[in-house]
Amino acid sequence: MSNPEQERKDQQGSSNLLSKLRVSGKIIEFKSEGEEKLVCPYCGSTTFIFDYENGQVICAKCGSVVLEHVIDLRPEWRAFTAEEKEARARAGGPLNRLTSEALTTTIDWATKDASGKELDIKRKLEILKYRKWQQRVRVQTSYERNIIQAMNELSRISSQLGIPKACVDEAMGIYEQVLTKGLVRGRSVEAIVAACLHMACRKIGMPRSLDEISQYTRASRKEVARCFRLIARELGVRLPLSDPKLYVPRIVEQLKLSGEILKEALNILEQAKRKGLTAGKDPAGLAAAAVYIASLLKGEVRTQKEVAMAAQVTEVTVRNRYKELARELNIKIPIK
Template identity: 60%
Template sequence: MSKENSSDNECPQDKIIFDADRGEYICSENGEVIEERIVDQGPEWRAFTPEEKEKRSRVGGPLNQTIHDRGLSTLIDWKDKDAIGRNLDPKRRLEVLRWRKWQIRARIQSSIDRNLAQAMNELERIGNLLGLPKSVKDEGALIYRKAVEKGLVRGRSIESVVAAAIYASCRRMKIARTLDEIAQYTKANRKEVARCYRLLLRELNVGVPVSDPKDYVTRIGSLLGLSGASMKLAAEILDKAKNVGLTAGKDPAGLAAAAIYIAALLNEERRTQKEIAQVAGVTEVTVRNRYKELIQELKIEIQNQ
């Protein structure tokens, strides 16, 4: 129910406040009730602690893309107590176990469900081994689901497509992980993962930005225990290299490794080319060649090599 306002006495939008106890919108300037008897859209119960709120809430958790059914289904718990808290007798406990077994079987019925269940487990495993954040795993799960919907998984290894989806997700979220790093945690070889990655880009129109060498600097520097000043200097070196066109067509991990090596030398935090190459996932030859190119083209002087 609304009260009519005259055009001369309209309340500014930023002065309108809501009184939850009365269910009214009120103008804070003149106290006029603009709207009353507002229906409360919140729960009919009250909670004063997070524990009470969680206990009384009747909704489930948020959607989880890394579960094959997005976490929408209900699971029968392993607890051997009834709703009141009394212990179940052995016969009743066995009956509940049978319910749980058939409920789990009923969750996965179609071939797509079985495929997604296996793929999401694989995605979770690879993501945990790589230390990827949840946002990256969720993005990879979405890409894989799109591939399943378009029938791209048929006839291909689930592991290969999952690894390709994770790599595409890392590229989209600017997380520095190379194809070799991801492929080493799967039974599929790098060539097969790369083929599936190109297929996803072509068929799903996944927008992937060009890999930036600076994305690798923080990760490589952290693993080597370098200071923030050295990592900042390495990023500045890569910016200069990009401005003169040195980064075009070069492996970003190799460029980042060479810039880290130069920055460590300049800041007297010496690390060997072998150490840096192992952390960056490239060869010593690559680090050495990129290092020579950078110091020659950018006129960087290294003292006491």
């Protein structure tokens, strides 16, 4: 015959245990190695509490211990700040596309050991031999040689243009696809890299034109544009149209203009977009014209030559877009 008082105490103790574990533990839907949900054999629940201290998986509904001696996968150290966590973690950073498996090992050119003691001549010759063989085995296939050459070229162009790392990683990913498809054979690596970088900029929304990128490579703009069209066609890439608004902040910053000019130029481009004036036009030219009009309206005048140089377009483009926007949007330019 069961004791009601004892059952009540057991239920109360189980409830207190669950309350404690809900605070210190983690409620999970535990899955076994076969990717099947673990089910409590007593109540059929699929929600469990992981007790980190005791290594147990406990049913969150009835309090039954379903699994014991579960391995705690958390780190054994504690960290209270981001700096402590970074210093104590033993895992590496995220993978970088600009590093290759062929570049992971290097032999230093120093002539001292770990304790700072100078190596003898026999050890120096031995290390020199190791270094020579290490350089020979770093790159074994044509694929690795091509990748390393593209990495160096991409790093050089991106550093000169000030392109962020996310865009560079995207460009390297595109180049790997191009290399896998065999599109690099018979073509300039510099042109392919420049085309991949321009495509990555278009994908991420970075205002970098073909003219601007081709200035920092030995390939001509025509060759870079031809490679860009080839890559887009072979990879089936559909790129979004460049928004003229993306060019405005960079032009304003180079001309040392105020935030009012930036706001007014963006407003002019928004009106032009609603009227359909931006279709088929060079986005850099439209942005330059909008900045030029805004500078005239706000009294911070810059010449058409200065605006054209900042936007990497010609003065004729700025003049034509300026006249078109002023006429279609009915903007009254004050005469100085």
